Amino acid sequence: MINRLVIFGATGDLTARYLLPALADLRAAGHLGDHFQLTGASREDWDSEQYREWVSTQLTRHGGTCPADTRKAIADAARYQRADVTDPVDVASAIAGEGPVAVYLALPPALFPVVVTALHNSGLPAGSRIVLEKPFGEDLAGAQELNRLLADLVPEQALFRVDHFLAMTTVQNVLGSRLANRVLEPIWNSTHIAQVDIVWDETLALEGRAGYYDTVGALKDMVQNHLLQLLCLVAMEPPITLGERDLRNRKVDVLRSVRLLTEDDVVRRTRRARYLPGRIGDHDIPAYADEEGVNPARRTETFAEVELELDSWRWAGTIFRLRTGKALKADRKEVAVRFRTVPHLPLGQSGEALPNVLRFGLEPEGLALDLTGIGSRAHTLTPLSLTAQMEPPELPAYGRLLLDVLTGDPAMSIRGDEAEEAWRVLTPVLTAWESNLVPLEEYPAGSDGPAPRQEFGDGQWRRDDLLHAEAATPRQPSS
Template sequence: MIKRLVILGASGDLTSRFLMPAIARLHQAEKLPSGFRIIGLARDDWDTEAFRRHLAEKMVPSALSILAGARDAVLAHTEYRRVDIKDRDQLAEALGKMTEPLVAYLALPPSLFAPTVETVAALRLPRGSKLVLEKPFGTNLASAQNLNRLLHESFPEQDVFRLDHFLGMQTVQNILGLRFANRVFEPLWNAQHVEWVDIVWDETLTVAGRASFYDGTGALRDMIQNHLLQLLALIGMEPLHRLDERSLRDRKVDLLRAVRRLSPEEIALQTVRGRYGRGAIEEREIVAYVRERGVDPARRTETFAQVTLAVDNWRWAGVPFRLRTGKALKRDRREIAIHFKPVPLLTFGQQTQPKPNVLTIELDPDRIGLSINVNAPGDLFDLDRAELDSRLGSGGVPAYARLLLNILSGDQTLSIRDDEAEESWRIVEPILESWAAGAVPLLEYPAGSSGPPEAQRILRHVDRLRPDSARP
């Protein structure tokens, strides 16, 4: 297991909010190798003590889940070196003589990935070293392809980790067990029995504090292009003949390749974009997105995105997959919902079909629920709704900690492969282009609402582009 982690861009939010708490949790669980050390590199005018104080202050919100002793032990093995990471000589001097493999973690804006990769590659890292890039991997298909070419020139693919922290979430990993270890579900997991699938990540959070990053990214790039498409791949992929790195990533790529690239007509009918305006969440007044510090209204950045996709294969032909995410909404809703088709016969004398069964996988908090129909109490000829649910364990360590442990041990199972990253952009790119051209209106919704009303529609038969009635 690798014993040295070098964080490039260590003064940023990613390091203090996610990486360092994850490392402390691994230390607390006694999963770090003996002699593990962290070197933070950034341009800020700090020394090691100042960097440690900065991290300690920022890690306070994680204090309930991290023992003080574990946090202090990790900080004691953390160093800081001021360096311009684009300067090869400065970087070489900061790292010193390198003889053992290390992890070079690019905790940087995507715009700095390419020049930093070139600089790091020129140092000729010790054999077995790993390079980690956070999402988003590129800004469109061409940039992702160019970045992949640059990486392939200097690093073997097995040493490159493209990170999506959703894949480290326990509930996301539970999708595999739910699908492939339960005979009761797999025979129903297809177009014959499934009506549609919702993949939702709604947040009450606004973009306050992150507007400078978010305004250049938007909801479609920030969430759907990576996180939600990863969930779609896990929900929709074919069964594995065995659970290993190659089999899992091959099946995910197969599914993404089957996702239809939408035409301009389909984009107009099957996508919704919006931006939150002034409103209130609970009793908290929210300013309009365009009034947030760091936002350029001329960019017309969306804070809400909904895309209905079709998977053109035998298993899922005609089943809509609705991917939805938004900021400043009425409630947090982070789930995958499998909506099954209704029963074919009205047995109980009712005028309408009973509500269909829904299997819900909640991602935060971790929960699995199943909605079923039963007889109403005391009435043989009436129906009632029952909710079966189970809370799931957290798995002991947070998502980032699981992913870091995989990186240190060289396990790529939960890393995004080069072709997988490109397939995600192939799906999203025509939508981005249509939105940029104004082909789909940018709708405004009040903060604290359920989002644009237009987003309530669903398409039952995506391949026919036939919208169904609005969903309640």
């Protein structure tokens, strides 16, 4: 296990909100010993004492219930190196030390090539690892160029292209539920499953992230990486093992099987929108175009929806809907697997047999199964729901992610060809949107999103939204 971690971009929001609390969780769980060393590298003209004070402040603010002695141990393990990441001398100074080092690039992706080159030229110790946050490139050509550079400089096994969604407990339970349960695996196919919704709707608006978000938008920020990764886990064939080679190979197979959208498909099966002024809870939300730091001329979307199909034996005929939006009425973060309805109901039954829906809650984490049962009146159908609470994970997503990096387990990181295939899937959408073939719709902040559009896809998505509303209403108690 590597005991040295260097973070470039060590005073940024990612480090403060996620990486430092993750390190504290690792320490509290006994995964980090007294020999662990943290080096923060950034442009601020600080010394190590000032950085330790900043680390302590951020852990107090974002570290939750982490014990005070644990927070102190992480702060005491830290030192600071003022560094210009474009300067090879500064980069070499930051990683100087004995033994292998894990280098976390908490930086804008545009800086990855110059920093990786500087790391290579500085002579990374054998066994070192480099961590790259998403997005991996800005488009397919950029991802291919970045991968070519990385292949020339760093062994693939030393690269961790991380996506913290893959480290979420419920995300991993998608695999466990379908692969380890005989009741599910035989029906995990298009014969029984009509549609899969992979949804990340949030009430959160821009919240000061214009500098990043306005150059990216919802499609690149969420769909191209996080939601496509969830698609892979839902749709992949059972791997021989959960080792990195078998698991990654099956994920790439899924992405390769995605049927590329034509221009007509993009117009019919995708949507984009941005929010107007509105109110969420007790807060008035300005229009996205009026948010500080936003350039309205970019026409950046805050809502994206894409329908995909897979050309494979298992999934022919199943619709996969990927959707994300900001400043919406309610948080909905889940994978919803909607089964086909039964072919026949006994005579004399009143009411409708709604499709069974298996829901993997992502945030909060949980599991629910929507069923149809008999109500209090004889021969009357009524919706039922079975729910299960997940045990709190030992580590949060970023804690699990960092542990995999330090121990050298790349199974839940993203291989270079996988990153490229994800861009391939969405390239037709990006091209059509850039040409304005799909209108940029609008929706009030605090609403359910853009108004339903009859011609979108096959119209089925509107019905599943209705089912979700049904799932949120009180249900008949079940055993």
